[in-house]
Amino acid sequence: xxxxxxxxxxADNQVDREAIRxxxxxxxxxxxxxxxxxxxxxxxxxxxxxxxxxxxxxxxLLSDSITEYPVVxxxxxxxxxxxxxxxxxxVNVLPKPGVMDPVAASTLGAAKDAGFSVEAVRTMxxxxxxxxxxxxxxxxxxxxxxxxxxxxxxVGPLEMDQLDVGAPNDFQLLTVPIRELDDAxxxxxSKDGQLYLTLVEMQTIRAHFNTLGRDPxxxxxxxxxxxWSEHCSHKTxxxxxxxxxxxxxxxxxxxxxxxxxMLKETIFAATQTxxxxxxxxxWCVSVFKDNAGVVTFDDDFHVCFKVETHNHPSALEPYGxxxxxxxxxIRDPMGTGLGAKPVCNTxxxxxxxxxxxxxxxxxxxxxxxxxxxxxxxxxxxxxxxMGIPTVNGAVYFDKRYLGNPLVYCGNVGMIPVGMxxxxxxxxxxxxxxxxxxxxDGIHGATFSSAELTSESESLSGGAVQIGNAITEKMVxxxxxxxxxxGLFNAVTDCGAGGFSxxxxxxxxxxxxxxxxxxAPLKYDGLTYTxxxxxxxxxxxxxxxxxxxxxxLRQLCESEGVExxxxxxxxxxxxxxxxxxxxxxxxxxxxxxxxxxxxxIRDAVYNPPEVTTIDLPEMxxxxxxxxxxxxxxxxxxxxxxxxxxxYDHEVQGGSVVKPLVGPQCDGPGDAAVIRPLIxxxxxxxxxxxxxxxxGDFDTxxxxxxxIDEAMRNAVAVGANPEKIAILDNFxxxxxxxxxxxxxxxxxxxxxxxxxxxxxxxxxxxxxxLNNEFSFMDGDGTKQTISIxxxxxxxxMGQIDDVSKAVTMDAKEVGNVVFQVGETKSELGGSHxxxxxxxxxxxxxxxxxxxxxxxxxxMHRAIMSGQVRACHDLSEGGLAVAATEMAMxxxxxxxxxxxxxxxxxxxxxxxxxxxxxxxxxxEVPADAADDFEKSMKxxxxxxxxxxxxxxxxxxxxxxxSDTVLNVTTGDAKEAWQKPLAW
Numbered sequence: 011x012x013x014x015x016x017x018x019x020x021a022d023n024q025v026d027r028e029a030i031r032x033x034x035x036x037x038x039x040x041x042x043x044x045x046x047x048x049x050x051x052x053x054x055x056x057x058x059x060x061x062x063x064x065x066x067x068x069x070x071l072l073s074d075s076i077t078e079y080p081v082v083x084x085x086x087x088x089x090x091x092x093x094x095x096x097x098x099x100x101v102n103v104l105p106k107p108g109v110m111d112p113v114a115a116s117t118l119g120a121a122k123d124a125g126f127s128v129e130a131v132r133t134m135x136x137x138x139x140x141x142x143x144x145x146x147x148x149x150x151x152x153x154x155x156x157x158x159x160x161x162x163x164x165v166g167p168l169e170m171d172q173l174d175v176g177a178p179n180d181f182q183l184l185t186v187p188i189r190e191l192d193d194a195x196x197x198x199x200s201k202d203g204q205l206y207l208t209l210v211e212m213q214t215i216r217a218h219f220n221t222l223g224r225d226p227x228x229x230x231x232x233x234x235x236x237x238w239s240e241h242c243s244h245k246t247x248x249x250x251x252x253x254x255x256x257x258x259x260x261x262x263x264x265x266x267x268x269x270x271x272m273l274k275e276t277i278f279a280a281t282q283t284x285x286x287x288x289x290x291x292x293w294c295v296s297v298f299k300d301n302a303g304v305v306t307f308d309d310d311f312h313v314c315f316k317v318e319t320h321n322h323p324s325a326l327e328p329y330g331x332x333x334x335x336x337x338x339x340i341r342d343p344m345g346t347g348l349g350a351k352p353v354c355n356t357x358x359x360x361x362x363x364x365x366x367x368x369x370x371x372x373x374x375x376x377x378x379x380x381x382x383x384x385x386x387x388x389x390x391x392x393x394x395x396m397g398i399p400t401v402n403g404a405v406y407f408d409k410r411y412l413g414n415p416l417v418y419c420g421n422v423g424m425i426p427v428g429m430x431x432x433x434x435x436x437x438x439x440x441x442x443x444x445x446x447x448x449x450d451g452i453h454g455a456t457f458s459s460a461e462l463t464s465e466s467e468s469l470s471g472g473a474v475q476i477g478n479a480i481t482e483k484m485v486x487x488x489x490x491x492x493x494x495x496g497l498f499n500a501v502t503d504c505g506a507g508g509f510s511x512x513x514x515x516x517x518x519x520x521x522x523x524x525x526x527x528x529a530p531l532k533y534d535g536l537t538y539t540x541x542x543x544x545x546x547x548x549x550x551x552x553x554x555x556x557x558x559x560x561x562l563r564q565l566c567e568s569e570g571v572e573x574x575x576x577x578x579x580x581x582x583x584x585x586x587x588x589x590x591x592x593x594x595x596x597x598x599x600x601x602x603x604x605x606x607x608x609x610i611r612d613a614v615y616n617p618p619e620v621t622t623i624d625l626p627e628m629x630x631x632x633x634x635x636x637x638x639x640x641x642x643x644x645x646x647x648x649x650x651x652x653x654x655x656y657d658h659e660v661q662g663g664s665v666v667k668p669l670v671g672p673q674c675d676g677p678g679d680a681a682v683i684r685p686l687i688x689x690x691x692x693x694x695x696x697x698x699x700x701x702x703x704g705d706f707d708t709x710x711x712x713x714x715x716i717d718e719a720m721r722n723a724v725a726v727g728a729n730p731e732k733i734a735i736l737d738n739f740x741x742x743x744x745x746x747x748x749x750x751x752x753x754x755x756x757x758x759x760x761x762x763x764x765x766x767x768x769x770x771x772x773x774x775x776x777x778l779n780n781e782f783s784f785m786d787g788d789g790t791k792q793t794i795s796i797x798x799x800x801x802x803x804x805m806g807q808i809d810d811v812s813k814a815v816t817m818d819a820k821e822v823g824n825v826v827f828q829v830g831e832t833k834s835e836l837g838g839s840h841x842x843x844x845x846x847x848x849x850x851x852x853x854x855x856x857x858x859x860x861x862x863x864x865x866x867m868h869r870a871i872m873s874g875q876v877r878a879c880h881d882l883s884e885g886g887l888a889v890a891a892t893e894m895a896m897x898x899x900x901x902x903x904x905x906x907x908x909x910x911x912x913x914x915x916x917x918x919x920x921x922x923x924x925x926x927x928x929x930x931e932v933p934a935d936a937a938d939d940f941e942k943s944m945k946x947x948x949x950x951x952x953x954x955x956x957x958x959x960x961x962x963x964x965x966x967x968x969s970d971t972v973l974n975v976t977t978g979d980a981k982e983a984w985q986k987p988l989a990w
Contacts, residue, residue: 011057011129013172014064015085017050017136018073019094032137036154039377040368045150046140048097053117054085054104056173057128067126072117091167097138099147102164103156104134107174108449110476110532110546130173153368153377159326160476178534181590184228188216205235214607229539229587229595236507236543237514238606240778246744247273247776249609253754256617256709269754276757277737277771280764287768293732294770296430301342301503302350302423303772304430305734307807308691312430314350315805316342317420317736319777324417328376328384330476334547336392336419337477341503343423344486345550347430349493349501350423352486353661353685355393357403358697358801359385360416360740363644364407372413372784372792381415389419390655395479396486399664400656401681402695406799407644408702413782413794416740418801422693424685429493432500434516438553440524440577442504443566444485445548447541448532450476481548481571488571489550497554497562504549509576510542512551514585518603521582526589528576538589553579611744615751617707623836623850628917633965633973636921637892639844640885642983646840650675651988665692665811666726671818675981676897679725679881680804682814692811694733696722696804702838704798706852708752712759712800713855717925719804720769720864721881725928727814727871728806730864735764736803737774742795743781752798760800766857767864769804815871817880819898822959824877825937826902828887830863830927831950832909834918840885841921853925859949860926866947867928875940878931888920888973890929892963896977896984901962904955906972916972920965931957 020026029049036045053072055064061082068080083089091100105111114131121128137155139147147165156163191199196212199205207215215234219226226234236242251272257264269275278298285292295312296304302316320335336355343350362378371377376384393400398421492498504512509529513522526538532546554562559575566573580586585602587595598605628636640646653668658681666682669675680696698718703711716735724730737760744750764771780796808814836842837850870876878898882890887906895902909919932940937953944951958964963980965973 011172012059013085013170014055014059015083015090015168016053016055016064016068016072017081017090018052018068018078019050019081021077021079024077032154035380036150038379039153041150041154042142042146044141046097048094048138050136052134052136054132054134054170054173055121055128056130057126059127063126067121071120071124085168085170093138095138097140099139099142100166101137101139101151101155102134102168103137103161104132104164106160106162109160110448110450110478112476112478112480115478116480132173157327160330179537181592183592183594185225186228186231187225188231189220189225191216205231207235207238210607211238214605218601218605227595229542230597232539232543233510233514233585233595233597234602236510237602239507241506242511243606244273244776245606245609246750246778247739247757249611251611251613251750251754253613253751255615255751255755272754272757276761277774280761281770281772283765284768284770294734294772296347297770297772300346302346303734303736304346304425305772307424308689310427311424311686312427313422313424313685313693313805314343314346315420315422315734315736315803316773317356317418317738317801317803318342318775319738319740320417320419321414321740321777321780324381324385324415325376325413328381328415329388332385332388332417332419333392334477335417336389337479337482337547338503338505339419340396340398340421340482341505341550343421343425344489345501345503346423347425348432348498349429349489350425351490352396352398352421352423353663354422354681354683354695355398355400356420356695356697356803357389357400358405358418358699360406360408360411360701360796360799362407362409362412362415366409366412372782374784375413375782378412378415385415385417386652386655392477392479394657396483397660399658399660399683401658401664401668401683402697403668404697404699405649405652406699406701408797410794410797414780414796416780416796416799418738420803422685422695422805434500434520434553434579435555436520436579436581437556438499438579439556439559439575440513440522440579441552441554441559441562441573442509442529442576443488443550443552443571443573445478445481445546446530446532446572447536447544447546447549449536449540449544450546477547484569484571485548485550488566488569492562492565495561497558497565498552499555500553502551504551506545508542508544508546509551513576514602516551516553517579517585518599521580521584521599522577523580523586524577524588526576526587526594528574530572530574538587538594542587611750612747613751613754614747615708615755620837620851621849623842623847625836625847625915625917630972630974633888633917633920634975636841636845637885637888637973637975638979638983640840640889641892641980642987643840643844644987646884646889646984647987648675648677648985649988650985651990662687666814666816670816671897672899676818677893679722679817680728682726682808682811684811690810690812692808692814694723694726694728694806694808696806698722698802698804699800700838701797701799702843703852704752706837708756708798709759710852710854711798712756713763713857714853714925715800715802716760716763716767716769717855717860718881718883719802720767720860721883721926721928723804723806724864724867725879725881726816727808728868729808730806730861730868731768733769733804733806734772735769737771738801738803739776740780740796740799740801741776741778744778756798756800763855763857767861813872813874815876815879817878817894817897819894819900819902819931819957820877821933822900822957824931824933824957826904826954826956827930827932827940828882828909828927828952828954829867829930829944829949830882831924832887832914832919832922832927833924834914835922835924836918839921839923853923855925862947863926863949866944866949870940870943875932875936876930877933880929882927882929883923886921886923887929888965891965892975892977892980894929894931895963896981899977901958901960901964901977902955903958903964905966905968906954907968908952908954910967916967920973
């Protein structure tokens with residue numbers, strides 16, 4: 011059967027944009043300024059096609075006759091090796107065998123639908139390179155043209171005569187002789203087998219199988235490892251921890267606590283306390299027990315929210331890692347209750363600075379610029395293709411994210427009232443629908459629980475998955491129809507751990523028998539264990555009553571979605587796995603889910619002593635320079651390059667978008683959407699995160715993150731009495747007592763803040779061991795650990811979206827107020843970062859005052875007194891005022907004399923990042939009432955000045971001008987750093 015190679019080149023009158031992008035990337039990475047590139051996308055097509063059919067396939071299905079032209083020949087023919095121009099070196103880049111190739115899968119299906127006799131398809135990219143020397147060619151191929159985790163490259167002509175589509179697997183039952191291993195052997199098995207279990211856990215497994223009088227099969231051992239992984243069981247946060255740390259006043263080692271389950275006794279406990287206080291008015295529906303947290307919305311619908319991380323895969327393969335990160339979290343609401351419809355996405359990214367010198371990169375680390383571009387495009391492509399708007403997020407930069415970028419992805423879904431619960435019934439069929447199973451994602455759950463090293467790319471490349479958004483959209487369409495027709499009793503996503511986790515969790519309280527040879531495969535050759543633990547994407551698992559199977563199968567067929575029965579849920583209390591009639595695994599559900607020994611650790615935290623910040627005397631010009639430096643710093647600068655790649659309008663419900671103002675270029679505080687177009691009721695989505703504050707005290711870092719997320723939501727109109735929050739802890743190696751202590755300290759802050767604010771946690775996720783180890787030139791082990799990073803995501807509600815406000819200045823003559831108190835809190839501030847200042851007090855939160863302030867601000871916004879509202883956070887008042895004027899294309903004149911009492915200096919009044927503060931624009935005729943209302947609630951408020959008909963932000967202190975900047979200069983500085 012012939013193998014055709016089809017290369018698609020840009021037409022002569024078209025710009026080779028991919029070649030230009032690649033050339034720029036090569037230059038940005040310092041791999042060659044004069045290297046020239048020509049590029050073609052290609053297809054390897056194996057099938058019963060003659061020359062004319064292959065050409066017709068290329069011209070009608072694979073290329074655009076206006077902008078492209080195809081070159082078609084039998085693979086290996088000289089015709090395919092002729093350079094299109096002056097470039098002479100040919101490089102072919104292909105997915106490695108077993109790596110998901112969504113374009114190839116779609117092409118194969120489309121070709122068959124069009125009547126072509128095609129058996130297999132594989133995509134490729136062909137580069138022609140000019141002005142390149144042999145010494146730098148290999149580096150260019152590895153760093154710019156391909157990613158070794160998922161791709162292979164071939165220099166010169168591609169010599170292939172057929173595509174390997176796999177060979178049938180010869181069954182062989184494998185057992186692991188664990189009973190004969192000593193402790194050293196157990197540790198070696200855990201590491202070499204990528205189980206990533208502790209010695210105590212391995213000893214527990216050995217003891218269990220000793221009592222059974224046999225060794226485990228490989229699939230039994232893998233099942234335990236997946237279920238006990240940090241990713242799936244959160245065993246550190248749920249562990250027994252003896253904690254010693256400071257009390258709230260910061261006195262060293264004044265607080266000592268013993269936790270039997272730290273997560274349950276802090277985060278969970280806060281929510282339970284709040285729910286008891288709410289009593290009959292409790293608006294939490296389902297928290298910490300399903301794939302996403304669920305709260306009430308209106309009489310007909312509940313709303314659910316989940317945020318996940320996909321850090322380790324994104325470090326190895328940024329596009330695929332982020333792509334499947336957003337795809338996986340979309341499936342969380344889909345698998346909540348009986349299924350929710352996704353209505354919006356969120357994302358937060360943490361990267362090392364993109365200008366990091368190439369020659370400073372340790373081995374095994376991708377350049378931050380490449381990581382950032384890959385992550386953004388991965389989230390963009392998946393969300394846009396599924397038709398889900400990406401409405402909120404943030405991007406943070408710190409050199410400590412070099413080895414471990416952080417990729418947080420979130421999704422909000424709507425679920426009908428009455429469909430928030432699910433229950434697996436005896437004899438329900440185990441049905442898998444969606445994507446086929448392949449080798450992509452093997453050991454993903456255990457891999458994500460481990461520390462990265464310079465060898466991770468080669469050892470764990472199989473843990474990276476590639477997503478196919480079109481398949482997931484089709485699965486979603488089936489899910490919602492099947493839900494409304496009552497065709498299943500329970501559903502869950504097939505995420506970390508693959509079938510092992512999905513079926514294992516669904517059958518935890520019942521039992522299950524699984525027929526692994528019934529799973530549809532992408533290609534032949536998978537072992538029974540690979541089928542069981544593969545994390546291949548776009549799969550959902552259903553519990554289907556036997557009498558409903560035919561109707562579900564027909565529904566799937568009508569939508570072009572594959573479905574297969576994999577087994578039954580049975581009341582045995584066991585997980586029974588078979589392959590081709592052979593029992594390959596038989597494990598007690600009790601041991602699988604309750605047999606893991608608890609993590610027992612000490613945690614110690616003693617924050618650094620607060621030192622005085624050496625704040626220099628600053629003139630008005632110094633303040634202007636500092637302001638422009640902050641506006642142009644990566645953490646404050648415009649993220650327009652990212653935002654504009656996302657579709658935040660799809661589904662038609664976006665009200666307050668990520669960029670606001672007359673030119674849609676101001677930094678909005680939070681998103682507002684109408685999830686139900688027929689209703690004016692809205693959702694408010696925001697986030698808060700302050701990694702630099704953790705260098706001072708993780709308690710105040712966590713408290714500030716909650717305050718910021720709440721503040722952002724309230725700023726656009728959310729009701730602070732009905733805001734649900736989610737926690738996502740990303741930390742370093744928590745085996746160290748000091749690192750674990752910093753995490754416990756943050757969790758205590760979460761508990762304290764949530765209870766005082768009356769704001770429940772409804773879901774969360776942690777990602778630990780975010781460290782990267784490598785050997786330097788001297789042979790010394792070096793480790794890069796991320797800073798403690800806690801993301802707080804908030805989901806609020808607004809009764810009428812027409813009352814939502816944005817941060818851009820609206821009208822000349824309106825009065826500007828600061829709500830909230832400014833304190834001497836420059837520790838970890840952006841002024842400190844750009845001026846390289848050390849010391850200072852990190853911003854703290856008065857939670858009782860915060861609650862009062864949020865309620866008062868919400869009342870003012872709902873009454874129509876507020877025209878614009880902007881939270882004061884990164885850069886303080888100076889940045890907030892400039893952003894507000896800049897976004898509204900107006901000016902502002904304010905006097906900060908009233909803020910400078912109690913020892914607050916001019917510089918602190920301008921740049922302090924104290925929490926719970928808003929900059930508010932109020933119509934002149936409502937200013938007195940607004941001020942009176944705030945003061946009646948004992949909320950600090952200061953009348954600062956007015957909106958001006960100019961392009962300047964002028965700040966004075968009495969008769970002295972202390973800052974004067976044009977909004978044009980500010981916008982230029984703000985937009986320049988990431989204007990890619």
